[in-house]
Amino acid sequence: MNKSSRPDNPPYYVSSRMQYLRDNFIHPPFDYEHELLEAIRFGDEHRAMEMLHRINELEAAVLATYPLRSKKNALIASCTLFTRAIIKGGVDPEVAFHLSDTVILEIEKIGDVERLIHFEYEMLVQFVAMIRSEKAELPYSHIVNLAIRYIREHIFEELTLQKIADVLKVHPSYLSDRFKRETGSPLTTFINQRKIEESKHLLIHTNQSISEIAFTFKFCNQSYYTQLFKNFTGMTPRKFRISGAERG
Known part of the structure; x- marks a missing residue:
């Protein structure tokens, strides 16, 4: 595409990124997220709680116009990551996805941000409990x-x-x-x-x-x-x- 054919206005991503930078917002460091997911994968509830708390001390991304919808979207995204973590840890995918579906339905029922904040930690406990109960050694060599x-x-x-x-x-x-x-x-x-x-x-x-x-x-x-x-x-x-x- 030559210069003359480029749109006058920057793409949405660029303008959104510029706004984030003006507001001094950055996403949580990748190593925080990685450590959280690894803790879930190995069923380490204490470490997982610690990393989630550390992430939540940072400013959250705005994922929707309204705070309630934004927080729900954030929790659904986290639920997806937690699901993948327990599958990697050895939980049967069908079992993991069933838990994911159940949690997402519960997220959608919640009507205030404060309750969602508490539910995020409850959600984490559910996924760690699942990995602990399902990660029993396979009966093979x-x-x-x-x-x-x-x-x-x-x-x-x-x-x-x-x-x-x-x-x-x-x-x-x-x-x-x-x-x-x-x-x-x-x-x-x-x-x-x-x-x-x-x-x-x-x-x-x-x-x-x-x-x-x-x-x-x-x-x-x-x-x-x-x-x-x-x-x-x-x-x-x-x-x-x-x-x-x-x-x-």
């Missing part, structure tokens, strides 16, 4: 447990037997045989099943197209994703989305 945790933590990446074996520093054939013997499922089937399970949440709770969801989970194309989804669930992603909307 150490190497299979490590493989399952790696799959959960890298579910949006392209996952192969060779890649996971390289990360765990074992021979692919050894990992494949051990995984199938202990879990009853081939490793590749387990990966696809986990991806399909997590994709259900996007189908129901987002407006992403089916092709975009297939791309998000690194399936080679929409047709392959649809075929796998039907194999595991008995229906196509489109029908699942419609049935989820009807239930909602």
Whole structure:
């Protein structure tokens, strides 16, 4: 785009950023957020509370015109991050997303900012409690447990037997045989099943197209994703989305 074709007014992001700078506002340091999420991931309630309190001592971003809506939006964003943290920590995605949905519905019911401030800490306790109750050691050998945790933590990446074996520093054939013997499922089937399970949440709770969801989970194309989804669930992603909307 040449200079003459550029718009006279700066984009919304630029003007918003300028306003934030004029108001001396900055978002909480990334390392604060990272430490908070790691504390949740490992079920360290004391450390998580400490980091949340430290973050809340800073000035909050304005995420909507009205303070109540702004605080609700902030808590919903935090809920999303907390959900991802406990999934990385070992909680089954369906369990984690169910907790997330329940918490968000509760956030929407609250009618004053002061109650939302207290609820944020209650929400944190719920997620830490979930990770503590669900993070029991998987009933498999150490190497299979490590493989399952790696799959959960890298579910949006392209996952192969060779890649996971390289990360765990074992021979692919050894990992494949051990995984199938202990879990009853081939490793590749387990990966696809986990991806399909997590994709259900996007189908129901987002407006992403089916092709975009297939791309998000690194399936080679929409047709392959649809075929796998039907194999595991008995229906196509489109029908699942419609049935989820009807239930909602």
